[in-house]
Each structure stands twice: as C-alpha cells, then as structure tokens.
Amino acid sequence: MQSIHPYRDALSAVPVRRDEVEVLGGRTAFWVYGQDDAPHTVLAIHGFRGEHHGLEPVVAHLPQVRTIMPDLPGFGETDPIPGRRHDLDTYVAWLHAFSDLVAPGAVVLGHSFGSIVAAAAVADGLETPGLVLINPIGAPALEGPRGILTRLAIGYYAAGARLPRRPGEALLRNGLVVRIMSEAMAKTRDRGLRAFVHDQHRRYFSRFADRDVLHEAFVTSVSHDVSQSAARIDRPTLLVAAVQDDITPISAVRRLAEVFPRAQLVEIDGVGHLIHYETPVPAARAISRFLDEPAVSGTR
Numbered sequence: 556m557q558s559i560h561p562y563r564d565a566l567s568a569v570p571v572r573r574d575e576v577e578v579l580g581g582r583t584a585f586w587v588y589g590q591d592d593a594p595h596t597v598l599a600i601h602g603f604r605g606e607h608h609g610l611e612p613v614v615a616h617l618p619q620v621r622t623i624m625p626d627l628p629g630f631g632e633t634d635p636i637p638g639r640r641h642d643l644d645t646y647v648a649w650l651h652a653f654s655d656l657v658a659p660g661a662v663v664l665g666h667s668f669g670s671i672v673a674a675a676a677v678a679d680g681l682e683t684p685g686l687v688l689i690n691p692i693g694a695p696a697l698e699g700p701r702g703i704l705t706r707l708a709i710g711y712y713a714a715g716a717r718l719p720r721r722p723g724e725a726l727l728r729n730g731l732v733v734r735i736m737s738e739a740m741a742k743t744r745d746r747g748l749r750a751f752v753h754d755q756h757r758r759y760f761s762r763f764a765d766r767d768v769l770h771e772a773f774v775t776s777v778s779h780d781v782s783q784s785a786a787r788i789d790r791p792t793l794l795v796a797a798v799q800d801d802i803t804p805i806s807a808v809r810r811l812a813e814v815f816p817r818a819q820l821v822e823i824d825g826v827g828h829l830i831h832y833e834t835p836v837p838a839a840r841a842i843s844r845f846l847d848e849p850a851v852s853g854t855r
Contacts, residue, residue, distance in 0.1 A: 558754035584632035602667030606631030616839035629768030
C-alpha cells in the first residue's frame with residue numbers, strides 16, 4: 556500500500572532549518588523547528604536506530620514551541636564520537652555539551668532510548684526547567700512482556716557485530732528484518748497509518764554509521780533504563796506512556812512515576828511503543844499543557 560504522510564500539512568506549516576556544530580570532536584547535525592521567538596524551547600532526543608524524522612509528527616503539533624532536534628552520534632547525519640565507545644557515559648557527555656552550545660536552558664525531551672539518555676543527563680546535572688519522556692524505558696528490557704524478543708534482538712545484534720564486516724552490515728540493514736520489527740511495534744489497525752509507519756522505518760531505521768556504533772548503542776539501550784536515574788531528578792517531569800507498550804509495560808511506568816520526586820503521568824490507550832507515529836496529537840497536547848505550567852515556564 557502506498558504511504559501518505561498523515562501529518563504532512565501540519566508539519567509543512569512549521570518552519571525548519573538544518574545546522575551543525577562540533578561536539579566532542581565530532582560533527583552533530585541538528586534541526587530547528589518553529590519560530591526563534593517561541594515562548595518555549597524543547598531539546599528533543601530520538602530513539603534507538605532512529606533519527607530526527609521520527610519525532611516530527613509530534614513537533615508538527617507543537618506550533619508554539621521552538622524544537623531543537625539533533626541526530627544522536629552515529630545515527631542519521633551525525634558523526635560518531637571519535638575515540639569513544641558509544642555507551643551511556645558518552646551519550647550523556649555529548650548531550651551536556653550539545654545543550655551548552657545550542658540549547659542552554661531548554662526543556663529536555665527523550666523518546667524511548669532517548670528517554671534513557673535524557674534522564675541520565677538531567678540526573679547528572681544538565682540544567683533544564685523540565686523533562687518530558689515519551690514511551691520511557693522504565694524497567695530492564697529483559698523484564699518486559701516481550702523479553703523473549705529482546706533476547707532474540709541481542710542475538711541478532713551480536714551476530715551482526717561478529718560476522719565479517721560486509722555480511723554483518725547487510726544483516727543489520729536487512730529490509731525484511733526492519734519490516735518485522737516495524738510490524739511487531741505497530742498497533743494501529745488503520746492501513747494508511749500502518750503503511751506510513753513501515754515506510755518511515757524503511758527510510759530511516761538503517762541510517763547508522765556502522766555496525767560497531769549500532770552494536771554499542773544497542774548494548775547501552777538494553778543495559779540501562781530510566782528507573783536508574785529517576786530518583787535523582789528534581790525537575791518537573793512528564794511521562795507520556797502507552798497502555799499497550801510491549802517494551803515497558805504500563806504497570807512498570809506507573810511504578811516509575813512514583814520514583815520521580817516531581818512526575819506526572821499521561822497514559823494514551825490504543826497505542827504501543829510508537830506514540831510519536833500513531834498518536835502524536837494527544838502526546839503534543841500533554842506536552843503543551845506541561846510547558847505552560849508555572850513550574851516549567853517560569854511564570855507565576
């Protein structure tokens with residue numbers, strides 16, 4: 556089925572420009588959406604294997620927000636960080652440095668793997684008036700309702716790392732495997748929306764620098780979760796969670812919300828780990844309300 560971008564009109568109304576900056580010795584590409592004089596600025600961090608396009612459906616419904624979205628190191632158009640393993644410490648150091656250079660004082664937003672990075676950075680002292688986590692990874696990956704699939708994924712990424720380089724890269728970029736991942740995560744029964752989700756994954760899910768970066772990032776994603784940082788985050792926090800999320804069950808996110816000193820939880824029914832693609836409108840509404848709260852906006 557031909558894919559039609561369901562959020563194209565809303566997204567086309569949002570001005571956008573591309574820029575880049577050197578961070579930790581590597582070139583970071585980033586995009587700025589919205590007006591420079593918008594009342595709120597959000598620094599948004601995408602999920603594993605993705606890049607900035609993934610969060611665009613949410614951005615399309617935040618017209619009063621200036622959103623700065625970099626590609627994570629080693630993904631999309633951003634270089635890997637030279638001389639470092641792409642572990643959580645490296646991603647946190649990168650986010651600190653990028654924020655200082657480009658988006659000081661912005662509200663920090665992270666989706667999925669980006670929620671791990673964003674939460675760890677804020678717990679490590681990244682200055683922000685508030686934190687937004689979409690589809691937060693709230694518990695160890697192997698404890699989720701699809702722990703068996705996580706173990707299969709561990710074997711898949713390990714095989715890609717151990718094979719000779721060319722067949723290893725081919726395995727990790729294999730279109731059929733990407734489609735299986737996409738089918739497993741999509742919950743919508745709307746054929747047009749499913750076609751859009753699969754097309755987005757086909758276009759952007761294999762834009763990683765090389766298999767080494769991908770494997771290191773994957774190991775990081777399954778070795779950490781937001782619960783490791785939550786208690787040390789004293790900023791207002793919004794969790795936007797999916798009731799049918801197979802990566803982190805909603806029961807685990809409800810427990811996670813109790814660990815944060817200042818968290819609120821918004822649950823979206825009828826969607827899984829792809830809130831950003833399938834239900835960006837209610838997510839954007841929750842984010843807008845959060846940004847307007849006095850504790851986050853600085854108003855009284």
